Amino acid sequence: xxxxxxxxxxxxxxxxxxxxxxxxxxxxxxxxxxxxxxxxxxxxxxxxxxxxxxxxxxxxxxxxxxxxxxxxxxxxxxxxxxxxxxxxxxxxxxxxxxxxxxxxxxxxxxxxxxxxxxxxxxxxxxxxxxxxxxxxxxxxxxxxxxxxxxxxxxxxxxxxxxxxxxxxxxxxxxxxxxxxxxxxxxxxxxxxxxxxxxxxxxxxxxxxxxxxxxxxxxxxxxxxxxxxxxxxxxxxxxxxxxxxxxxxxxxxxxxxxxxxxxxxxxxxxxxxxxxxxxxxxxxxxxxxxxxxxxxxxxxxxxxxxxxxxxxxxxxxxxxxxxxxxxxxxxxxxxxxxxxxxxxxxxxxxxxxxxxxxxxxxxxxxxxxxxxxxxxxxxxxxxxxxxxxxxxxxxxxxxxxxxxx
Amino acid sequence: xxxxxxxxxxxxxxxxxxxxxxxxxxxxxxxxxxxxxxxxxxxxxxxxxxxxxxxxxxxxxxxxxxxxxxxxxxxxxxxxxxxxxxxxxxxxxxxxxxxxxxxxxxxxxxxxxxxxxxxxxxxxxxxxxxxxxxxxxxxxxxxxxxxxxxxxxxxxxxxxxxxxxxxxxxxxxxxxxxxxxxxxxxxxxxxxxxxxxxxxxxxxxxxxxxxxxxxxxxxxxxxxxxxxxxxxxxxxxxxxxxxxxxxxxxxxxxxxxxxxxxxxxxxxxxxxxxxxxxxxxxxxxxxxxxxxxxxxxxxxxxxxxxxxxxxxxxxxxxxxxxxxx
Ligand SMILES: Cc1ncc(C[n+]2csc(CCOP(=O)(O)OP(=O)(O)O)c2C)c(N)n1
Numbered sequence: 001x002x003x004x005x006x007x008x009x010x011x012x013x014x015x016x017x018x019x020x021x022x023x024x025x026x027x028x029x030x031x032x033x034x035x036x037x038x039x040x041x042x043x044x045x046x047x048x049x050x051x052x053x054x055x056x057x058x059x060x061x062x063x064x065x066x067x068x069x070x071x072x073x074x075x076x077x078x079x080x081x082x083x084x085x086x087x088x089x090x091x092x093x094x095x096x097x098x099x100x101x102x103x104x105x106x107x108x109x110x111x112x113x114x115x116x117x118x119x120x121x122x123x124x125x126x127x128x129x130x131x132x133x134x135x136x137x138x139x140x141x142x143x144x145x146x147x148x149x150x151x152x153x154x155x156x157x158x159x160x161x162x163x164x165x166x167x168x169x170x171x172x173x174x175x176x177x178x179x180x181x182x183x184x185x186x187x188x189x190x191x192x193x194x195x196x197x198x199x200x201x202x203x204x205x206x207x208x209x210x211x212x213x214x215x216x217x218x219x220x221x222x223x224x225x226x227x228x229x230x231x232x233x234x235x236x237x238x239x240x241x242x243x244x245x246x247x248x249x250x251x252x253x254x255x256x257x258x259x260x261x262x263x264x265x266x267x268x269x270x271x272x273x274x275x276x277x278x279x280x281x282x283x284x285x286x287x288x289x290x291x292x293x294x295x296x297x298x299x300x301x302x303x304x305x306x307x308x309x310x311x312x313x314x315x316x317x318x319x320x321x322x323x324x325x326x327x328x329x330x331x332x333x334x335x336x337x338x339x340x341x342x343x344x345x346x347x348x349x350x351x352x353x354x355x356x357x358x359x360x361x362x363x364x365x366x367x368x369x370x371x372x373x374x375x376x377x378x379x380x381x382x383x384x385x386x387x388x389x390x391x392x393x394x395x396x397x398x399x400x401x402x403x404x
Numbered sequence: 405x406x407x408x409x410x411x412x413x414x415x416x417x418x419x420x421x422x423x424x425x426x427x428x429x430x431x432x433x434x435x436x437x438x439x440x441x442x443x444x445x446x447x448x449x450x451x452x453x454x455x456x457x458x459x460x461x462x463x464x465x466x467x468x469x470x471x472x473x474x475x476x477x478x479x480x481x482x483x484x485x486x487x488x489x490x491x492x493x494x495x496x497x498x499x500x501x502x503x504x505x506x507x508x509x510x511x512x513x514x515x516x517x518x519x520x521x522x523x524x525x526x527x528x529x530x531x532x533x534x535x536x537x538x539x540x541x542x543x544x545x546x547x548x549x550x551x552x553x554x555x556x557x558x559x560x561x562x563x564x565x566x567x568x569x570x571x572x573x574x575x576x577x578x579x580x581x582x583x584x585x586x587x588x589x590x591x592x593x594x595x596x597x598x599x600x601x602x603x604x605x606x607x608x609x610x611x612x613x614x615x616x617x618x619x620x621x622x623x624x625x626x627x628x629x630x631x632x633x634x635x636x637x638x639x640x641x642x643x644x645x646x647x648x649x650x651x652x653x654x655x656x657x658x659x660x661x662x663x664x665x666x667x668x669x670x671x672x673x674x675x676x677x678x679x680x681x682x683x684x685x686x687x688x689x690x691x692x693x694x695x696x697x698x699x700x701x702x703x704x705x706x707x708x709x710x711x712x713x714x715x716x717x718x719x720x721x722x723x724x725x726x727x728x729x
Binding site for chain 2: 076078079129130136137139140143155156157159201202203204205229231232233237238239288304305322341355361363365366367370375377378381382385388389391392395396398399
């Protein structure tokens with residue numbers, strides 16, 4: 001019998017099939033619900049500054065989400081997506097990275113972007129698609145991106161960022177391969193993290209991206225947010241077998257599953273994953289388990305597909321859990337926390353009002369960036385459109401007044 | 405007759421199909437208990453069971469590959485792609501597989517039982533990934549049929565015809581009109597013949613041709629034009645592939661003028677095919693060049709949607725230009 005490369009032939013004489021659940025992957029948990037370190041766990045190496053910044057980011061995002069959810073109901077923004085229940089998963093993973101590591105996200109990762117330093121005004125300008133939006137008012141609310149902060153602009157088609165992350169990470173690594181010897185000089189200074197939902201993990205791009213990363217050893221951290229639902233589809237109608245983690249193993253990728261409501265567990269896992277990716281130049285998969293407490297988006301109503309009982313069973317608040325730990329560390333107190341919340345609420349409201357008043361992008365934004373410079377047919381279309389708008393200025397109030 | 409919106413009409417066509425064929429299956433992302441993000445499949449799972457109306461994993465390529473297999477087996481496969489913008493991961497399964505199944509096998513196998521439903525088009529503040537009109541990509545592929553309804557009555561009759569048709573069909577549903585367009589729809593079964601355009605309004609001066617949601621715009625423009633003494637003949641193409649050259653040519657022979665309007669970018673949009681064919685068919689009858697009022701050659705924008713879309717003012721400008729030529 002030949003031995004196809006990469007397959008271990010463990011000869012056996014029983015007719016045995018391996019069950020889909022035979023591989024049960026453990027879940028790393030460090031914090032208890034009361035904010036203590038689990039007796040048999042070890043706390044990760046996290047500085048006070050990092051821990052506080054992590055907490056402040058989660059607190060800010062919770063308040064931003066609440067306000068923008070409300071703003072959508074008032075008709076002030078067209079759409080919003082909150083990350084209720086997943087704040088710790090996203091923030092703590094971002095906190096364990098280097099500021100210059102690349103983030104390629106799905107859409108529910110605003111906390112990672114804020115951790116990097118995306119300002120309140122930048123969030124608002126994108127959501128109001130005004131002329132200060134870095135994306136020039138072209139995409140729906142929450143499709144953020146910032147080159148300065150190494151946060152790739154969100155694309156709506158699910159999963160497309162996964163093989164892209166593999167390619168980006170490979171670029172980060174190839175710089176460190178000695179041209180003569182072909183040897184890797186490690187550590188690689190920057191790696192890529194790629195976030196996606198358990199739903200997106202069904203897309204063909206997921207399989208392509210993981211396989212490419214494994215075979216070509218790209219330093220990418222695949223961060224699967226398994227929050228139990230893809231819009232209305234529960235995870236058990238999404239995949240069989242042991243979660244997304246078992247797929248990482250199947251592709252030959254080092255894999256860990258963490259409690260995504262536990263900021264310390266996520267931090268520890270990501271810190272270690274980064275070390276593996278940067279020293280060995282290879283991919284790692286983290287599966288975070290944290291229930292999606294809110295609706296999928298403001299266009300969705302989860303009462304149509306899941307029961308109140310089910311929701312009540314998942315009421316763990318990742319922010320409270322971490323806060324209890326911080327208080328026990330004596331790094332935070334309730335009074336300051338309450339005051340800060342009030343101040344943030346006011347800031348958010350003020351920023352919302354500011355962004356609402358900024359004008360929309362000028363007509364030029366319609367045709368720029370389709371190519372590096374507009375091709376002749378597009379220039380002709382643009383000239384015709386300008387002439388048309390000049391003739392009917394009242395019909396196009398957003399741009400008419402600004403056409404020369 | 406009952407008053408229905410387009411979603412009810414589509415639901416009714418699916419319901420009739422499920423009753424008619426015990427192996428017909430409705431599937432796609434979130435279509436099961438939830439009834440799809442637009443609720444077009446509401447109530448069907450309760451009625452026909454989880455084995456026939458089900459959520460798929462989130463994989464368009466998987467949905468269409470599965471649908472091709474199911475249809476090849478002989479069961480009506482009623483696949484939903486949640487937004488037409490997300491049909492592209494399934495592009496290979498559609499253009500290389502669905503479209504060529506019959507041809508490459510000498511009709512040993514075919515997927516005539518396949519119907520793909522998908523919401524398309526703009527007007528919902530959806531930006532570039534929730535607004536596209538990708539019909540032209542598919543219209544370049546022999547072996548597919550492509551149909552676009554403009555109101556609930558058309559939606560039910562055309563969808564039933566797509567399902568009964570023995571070819572794979574893509575049915576593009578104008579999502580802006582899902583709830584906005586209502587009308588009288590028979591509760592019983594009926595079909596509208598595929599490949600036939602409908603003359604919605606007779607006229608003598610200029611032919612306005614569109615499909616789907618864009619019909620509302622050209623009908624509105626025709627009304628404004630008639631106030632200015634211009635008589636428009638308004639035609640709904642309904643089937644993009646095959647398309648009804650005869651009805652359009654007959655109309656243009658009468659009016660001498662043609663304006664085609666669609667939301668998709670103008671370059672290589674289906675309007676280009678129509679203009680080329682009609683100028684050949686009607687060359688000696690044309691009083692002015694055939695015009696196209698379409699989307700710009702840019703991705704579908706968000707903030708500047710109004711500027712981008714072919715609205716009534718732009719159609720009107722084309723009518724005047726055509727009349728004054
Ligand atoms: C290719 C593609 N198909 C469908 C959609 C529509 N869609 C947007 S979000 C979503 C659910 C995603 O679920 P999951 O990946 O689990 O992430 P979560 O929303 O739970 O964070 C769907 C179906 C899309 N954006 N892209």
